[in-house]
Amino acid sequence: MRNAETVLKVDDLRVYYATPQGDVRACDGVSFDLRSGEILGLVGESGSGKSTATGGVLRMIGSPGRIVSGRVVLDGDNILEFDDEQMREIRWQKIALIPQGAMNSLNPTMTISAQIADVIETHEGRQDEDVLRQRILELFRRVGLPGRIYSMYPHELSGGMKQRACIAMSIALDPQVIVADEATSALDVVVQRVVAQTMLKIKQELNVSFIMIGHDMGLMAQVVDRLAVMYSGQLLEIASVADMFAAPAHPYSEILIESVPTLTERKPMRINEGITHDPRNPPSGCIFRLRCPHAMEKCAESRPPMQEVRPEQLVACHLWQKNEDGEYVRQAV
Amino acid sequence: MSDKLFDIRNVSKIYGPEDTGLVALSDYSFSIPTEPARIITIAGESGSGKSTLGELLLRSSPPTRGQILFEGVDIWKFNEQQKRDYHRHVQAVFQDPFGVYNPFYRIEHVFQMVLNNYKLASSKERGRDLVEEALNAVGLHGDDVLRKYPHQLSGGQRQRIMIARATMLKPKFIVADEPVSMVDASLRASILDVMMNLRDEYGISFLYVTHDLSTAYQIGDQILLLYQGTVTEHGNAVDVISNPQHPYVQLLIESVPKPDPNVPWPGEVELPAEEAFRTASATGCRYYPRCARRMAHCEAQTPKRFDVGPNGHQAACFLYDPDRNSDESREAASVNQSS
Numbered sequence: 001m002r003n004a005e006t007v008l009k010v011d012d013l014r015v016y017y018a019t020p021q022g023d024v025r026a027c028d029g030v031s032f033d034l035r036s037g038e039i040l041g042l043v044g045e046s047g048s049g050k051s052t053a054t055g056g057v058l059r060m061i062g063s064p065g066r067i068v069s070g071r072v073v074l075d076g077d078n079i080l081e082f083d084d085e086q087m088r089e090i091r092w093q094k095i096a097l098i099p100q101g102a103m104n105s106l107n108p109t110m111t112i113s114a115q116i117a118d119v120i121e122t123h124e125g126r127q128d129e130d131v132l133r134q135r136i137l138e139l140f141r142r143v144g145l146p147g148r149i150y151s152m153y154p155h156e157l158s159g160g161m162k163q164r165a166c167i168a169m170s171i172a173l174d175p176q177v178i179v180a181d182e183a184t185s186a187l188d189v190v191v192q193r194v195v196a197q198t199m200l201k202i203k204q205e206l207n208v209s210f211i212m213i214g215h216d217m218g219l220m221a222q223v224v225d226r227l228a229v230m231y232s233g234q235l236l237e238i239a240s241v242a243d244m245f246a247a248p249a250h251p252y253s254e255i256l257i258e259s260v261p262t263l264t265e266r267k268p269m270r271i272n273e274g275i276t277h278d279p280r281n282p283p284s285g286c287i288f289r290l291r292c293p294h295a296m297e298k299c300a301e302s303r304p305p306m307q308e309v310r311p312e313q314l315v316a317c318h319l320w321q322k323n324e325d326g327e328y329v330r331q332a333v
Numbered sequence: 334m335s336d337k338l339f340d341i342r343n344v345s346k347i348y349g350p351e352d353t354g355l356v357a358l359s360d361y362s363f364s365i366p367t368e369p370a371r372i373i374t375i376a377g378e379s380g381s382g383k384s385t386l387g388e389l390l391l392r393s394s395p396p397t398r399g400q401i402l403f404e405g406v407d408i409w410k411f412n413e414q415q416k417r418d419y420h421r422h423v424q425a426v427f428q429d430p431f432g433v434y435n436p437f438y439r440i441e442h443v444f445q446m447v448l449n450n451y452k453l454a455s456s457k458e459r460g461r462d463l464v465e466e467a468l469n470a471v472g473l474h475g476d477d478v479l480r481k482y483p484h485q486l487s488g489g490q491r492q493r494i495m496i497a498r499a500t501m502l503k504p505k506f507i508v509a510d511e512p513v514s515m516v517d518a519s520l521r522a523s524i525l526d527v528m529m530n531l532r533d534e535y536g537i538s539f540l541y542v543t544h545d546l547s548t549a550y551q552i553g554d555q556i557l558l559l560y561q562g563t564v565t566e567h568g569n570a571v572d573v574i575s576n577p578q579h580p581y582v583q584l585l586i587e588s589v590p591k592p593d594p595n596v597p598w599p600g601e602v603e604l605p606a607e608e609a610f611r612t613a614s615a616t617g618c619r620y621y622p623r624c625a626r627r628m629a630h631c632e633a634q635t636p637k638r639f640d641v642g643p644n645g646h647q648a649a650c651f652l653y654d655p656d657r658n659s660d661e662s663r664e665a666a667s668v669n670q671s672s
Contacts, residue, residue: 045517188378189588215518218590241594260592261547269522274487
């Protein structure tokens with residue numbers, strides 16, 4: 001890692017949704033660090049709690065959800081203790097969101113530039129018209145959008161351009177952290193590649209850190225620096241993307257990587273059933289044990305803690321045990 | 334009776350006036366044999382016309398020009414009985430497994446409707462057997478799903494139930510328009526596997542409409558790649574994807590993110606600032622404005638499909654015109670090999 005300084009620290013974050021049959025623990029004790037100038041990928045299937053975890057980080061959980069406990073430290077402050085006014089101040093300024101289906105999140109009745117101007121003026125007060133215009137054009141340039149869209153409305157742009165307009169808006173106030181929720185999943189491959197390259201460029205030029213939510217492991221391999229794997233509200237593994245693909249430590253990460261279809265080899269597909277348990281009534285011990293090909297007795301007894309089994313590779317799995325020399329080894333099964 | 338299930342003859346679909354409208358499909362010919370059953374993939378970006386082809390085959394809208402024959406009969410000259418039979422033989426599975434269900438009814442209602450509409454079963458027991466058989470074909474069991482409501486099932490299960498519903502009618506052909514794009518990546522295999530199983534065990538052919546080339550590669554027998562309503566390349570799915578020849582298809586395939594952090598995308602791509610609007614009167618190759626290897630005559634003439642490989646592998650690109658200066662085409666071929 002070029003720069004290991006932590007910009008965002010999430011510590012034991014818990015977000016639950018109330019239902020008549022009891023709480024759904026959509027984010028159940030999630031901890032991770034986001035480093036300066038990195039893209040951290042957050043993967044997992046539908047319902048694994050990716051968007052809930054980042055929703056907790058952004059303090060954007062609506063009823064019937066609630067943040068139960070945990071700490072989210074940004075710039076030295078635990079933002080879970082902020083009041084609404086303090087939160088309003090840091091949104092866009094320190095932490096910004098590119099929402100899921102970002103292209104439908106733009107206001108159809110305002111031009112793209114007016115929406116970006118709105119973000120800037122809300123936080124920084126009235127701006128000189130020419131200065132503001134130059135600033136917005138500079139944002140367009142950064143994300144590779146032509147200046148002629150300045151006076152255009154969202155419907156006049158293609159999906160990829162709208163997506164890049166949302167990226168332009170997210171960097172308008174130069175935040176340290178941007179959460180991109182499935183930012184490219186509705187786009188065609190070529191457009192997806194352009195948008196992903198835009199994000200990589202922004203990361204490099206502005207040294208901003210991204211949390212990128214997604215489920216396309218191929219895209220993750222191309223874009224992110226580190227990868228965190230979630231399953232049913234819990235983090236199972238976090239490692240550099242190279243380590244994760246070369247030697248996944250958790251059985252679930254293995255399954256995710258194996259089930260990516262490739263263009264080089266036609267092979268029988270690996271069939272998965274998705275999350276099988278009722279989220280209001282999770283299994284005891286390890287959350288993944290009902291689907292795990294290597295589940296042992298111990299897995300039903302206790303939830304495995306996150307352990308650093310190789311440098312910079314953390315995994316929550318009982319298969320990993322220390323040997324006599326104090327090194328972690330994965331038990332053969 | 335014809336040995337062709339579908340014979341698509343010079344079909345064009347133009348939205349709007351015939352000379353200035355938007356060409357969704359341009360002078361397209363293709364035939365699908367009755368057997369063996371196969372999965373034919375139609376791939377291309379948004380707006381390339383892939384869904385239009387599905388709609389034409391489903392008889393949702395008539396072609397502007399040309400004919401579509403089903404077992405030798407023009408589908409727009411059907412009588413009432415033929416229409417009914419056609420809608421039984423040609424079924425559809427759509428993209429959104431959430432929107433197709435009425436949330437107020439249990440899953441069994443979906444099957445009951447089909448049983449009633451087509452009078453498939455003489456008795457309740459027979460009906461139950463048919464439903465169970467169809468569910469088993471997609472790897473599900475009636476006891477697990479029939480009494481449930483749609484929201485209690487995963488996207489993958491819902492999509493498989495839609496396929497089960499279609500198979501109850503013993504169709505010959507299923508148009509599957511993006512059946513996995515709204516389903517979680519890890520659950521897609523279960524749906525694709527069902528499609529292959531129905532092809533092999535039940536002899537059902539599929540038109541698999543998708544923008545995802547990796548699944549097309551995994552399950553497709555044949556592939557057609559569309560760009561702005563024209564077929565750019567077609568052939569055996571493995572041949573086309575492992576050895577693409579058309580510059581557009583090469584860009585597409587190179588852009589599919591490789592699940593390997595050590596093999597990054599080769600270089601940066603730029604999208605053109607302005608997409609050329611494709612009216613019916615426009616001439617030349619549709620890909621001309623974006624093509625890195627365009628030649629002067631590509632703008633004036635529309636390329637035919639030229640042979641580029643075995644098993645009917647063809648590309649609609651002047652780079653492969655055998656009449657071109659032979660040195661030039663050899664050079665083009667070597668550039669392709671290295672890219």
